[in-house]
Every structure is written in C-alpha cells, then in structure tokens.
Amino acid sequence: MIKVRLVSNTDADPIVLAQFGANVCYDKEAVFGESNINVEKGLFDKGHHTTLQHWFATFLVEGIAVSDITFGFHLTHPFYNSGQRSGRYCASMFNDKDYDETIKKYVRKFWPEISEIQMKNVADYVKFGVETYKANISQAGNLTLDYLMKERPKVPAEVSAELKRKGFKGHKDNALKIAQEQMRVFIPTIFPTGFLHTLNLTALAALYETAWTPAMKYATGEMARLVLEKFPQLSFLFKKNRRKDHKWSIKIPRVKLIPIARKPRLKKMKISGESNFVFAAAGMKHPLDKLHFSPEMMDNSASGAEMEIETSVATMGQDQRHRTIGRGSAKFTGGFYMPPIISELGMEKQAEILMRKWINLSREVPETLAMCLAPYGATVKYKKRASFNAFLHEQGKRSCWLAQEEIYHLSRSFRLAIAKEKGKNSPLLAIFDPPCRQTGICGEGSRYCGREIGVRLSGDYFPNRKI
Secondary structure (H helix, E strand, O other): OOOEEEOOOOOOOOHHHHHHHHHHHHHHOOOOOOOOOHHHHHHOOOOHHHOOOOOOOEEEEEEEOOOOHHHHHHOEEEEEEEEEEHHHHHHHHOOOOHHHHHHHHHHHOOOOOOOOHHHHHHHHHHHHHHHHHHHHHHHHHHHHHHHHHHHHHOOOOOOOOOHHHHOOOOOHHHHHHHHHHHHHHHHHHOOOOEEEEEEEEEEHHHHHHHOHOOOHHHHHHHHHHHHHHOOOHHHHHOOOHHHHOOOOOOOOOOOOOOOOOOOOOEEEEEEEHHOOOOOOOOOHHOOOOOOOHHHHHHHOOOEEEEEEEEEEHHHHHOOOOOOOOOOOOEEEEEEOOHHHHHOOOOHHHHHHHHHHHHHHHHHOHHHHHHHHHOEOOOOEEEEEEEEEEHHHHHHHHOOOOOOOOHHHHHHHHHHHHHHHOOOOOHHHHHHOOOHHHHHHOOOOOOOOOOHHHHHHHHOOOOOOOOO
C-alpha cells in the first residue's frame, strides 16, 4: 500500500522564510526572522505566492501505481523535481506468486465500491497480462541478444569483472533489460513503484486541492499531514473544504478493431521562428544543460515547434521527464503499440485479447480505475509544444542509441518531418545531434551503446533499429 515519508525540507521555518521573502521585496533592508507580516492574510490571500515558493519538501512515495504517476503526479504541472524507480526494477513483482493480492489490496483501498465480480474481472485481466509477459520474456531476451550482436557490434557479449565494477554492461546483461522494456507493453500500469518528489509549498497546496485520482488524493493528503505535523502554522494552505470532490479521468474508447502501431506517430507539426534558430555547440548541452541560462541562446526560447503525437503509455511516461515542454490532454486511441521484438514474436493475438479485456472492464468499473489499469502498450495521442531550447535538450538525448526504441523512433520521425518540410540542409536538424555526432565521443562513458561511430558517420546516423 502507499507509504509517504517526508525525507527532507528547507531548514528554515516556512512562515519566517515567506516573511523574509516579502521583506526583501518591500523593505529597504530585510533582516531574517524580524517581521510581523501575517503570511496568510498579507501574502497568501492576496496572491503573493512567490514568497511561499522558497521553501521545499522532498517526499518518498512507495507503493503507488505507475498509472497514478503517469496519469496523476506527472500529468499536468511542471513545478517539481522527481525521480521514479525504473520499471525493470519492478519486474520482480511479476514473478511474485502473490502479485494479484497486492493489486487487489490497492484496488480495494482506493475503489472500495467495486463488487466481487468486478474484482474477479480485474484480477483476470491483470493475470492475463502478467502471464503473457512471463511466458514470453525468455524468448524475447534471446531474440534481443541476437539483435544486439547485429546492431551494436562494439559491445562484447560478456565483460570482465573489472569492467563490470566500472559499470560497463555487455550484451547478455543488456538483453534482458531491453526485453523487459519491450515486453512490458502487456503489463497493466497499476503495478506499484516508488518515486521521490520535491516541490514547493504552493505546488503542494495546489496538488492537494486538485488531486483527481483516489490514490493521488490519498498521497497528497499524507504529504500535507506530514508537513503540518512539523509546521502546524501552515494549516491555512491545506483546507479540506477546498479539495476537489469530483474525479477526473481519460476516457477509454470502445473500438471495434484494435489498431496495432509498430512505430510511434508524428501526426502534425508546425514550426515557428526557424530563421532565429541559434546553433548550440556540444558543450552547451552536455554534461550540463546551459541552454536556458545562456543569453546567446535566448532567441531559441522565443521560437519553437508544436506537434501532435501518438505513442504508448510507456513512452508517454518517458515524455513527461522533460518539464520545459508543454503538453495537451492525452486521449486513449484504443490502439496498442507493438515494439519490434514483440512483433517478431507474432503476439498480435495476445495484444488484442489484453485490450479487449481492458476495454470491457472500462464499461463496468469506475472510470479512474479503468484509466489506472491501462496497459503500458495502450496508445495515447496528445499535442506538445516547446521552444527550440527545450527541444535541443530533449532530442539530443532521444537520438542517442541508448534511448529506448520507441522514444528514439519518435525523435527520428520528428527529424524526418523537419527534413521533408525544411530541407535536408536545415540548421534545425542540429536539434537531433547527440554528443557523439558533434564530438566523436560517447557522453555515456561505460554505458556506450556499442554502435560503430565511423559507420554511422558514413551512412545514416539515425537509422531504423530493433532494440
């Protein structure tokens, strides 16, 4: 079940810090701790909220569903820093013989109104996805290993103990990880994970009031409770009567046929201000991103691109990592994403059965539960918009061969669309250069992808790939 722990917070009293922030703005000379400002009446009620944003808290949230992060904490607001446990470290739960009881406890906790028959149908759906994963993960791993040897010839199948101590991984170590990433499309996103969440006071208060899934509402309630235990003087920020009493969810369409997607789709694109684009040298992006901090790059913040994309829920979760990019509301399409390895295994029938079970469930269980049961492979579409600086940061990492297959191909589609519309010599194509293309040196060190850079330079630097 969800456990929330306050790991750390700004060491100053949040009221005193807010008063000091106001005094810095309004007084000729500010002295910390010497103020009579009423923070609630004089600052919060009047909308002077930046004074409350100097104080931060960091929470460890364990046992929350992946879907309550993808469709919850990470969905809308960019005012946070967050670290989420990698899905491959959660894969051990799929092999736990009691995994179904863990899911049932989560469902009963946050959707107590569902009947035993509905619970049985939920458990049947979850079991089908997990058993499909377990029955095929070994074969997927072997196939992945074959493709690793073909696509990344510079990484040996096995590495020495000394290299392993330095973090270097051979193909046999990577094959299972990549197979897990592709096979997880069959796993419902209601499986639990952990994440570390850092946010300021007004961001926490806003999430506390607007939380739209039952689990998110519980977690933000725990966050508020933990803060108030230490600082009861902040009670004016967390009023129960201001909390939303309705629930919001993304609707699941009732499609007759399940569209199978084998590549993410870039459906529309519009570019503005390309004549003002400023090229960024490799040292501007890696290892430290200075794009948003350097005055010579300011014109890139006033121009950019917008597009509509269609991708899997798994990649939507990856997309949310870049908080300088704005996104519209996501919509389920009723389709399913089949990564290359899964396509090679011919698992379309299993995908259709899984999706039918999920779509049928959505007709009988609460809408927020149906959303939180979405499989990683369910496809969503949404609009996104960002400045060139934001895309320079995002795409340089996604065009690296260590980026996961689907998110790499989404980046590749973006690049091909620009080349088609603006020409193959467009300076905008520099947005997609990973560090190795500019410097000849891999920025990942021991995690080197294993591609032969000389071959990439003489051919297509952004080719199709399986893994």
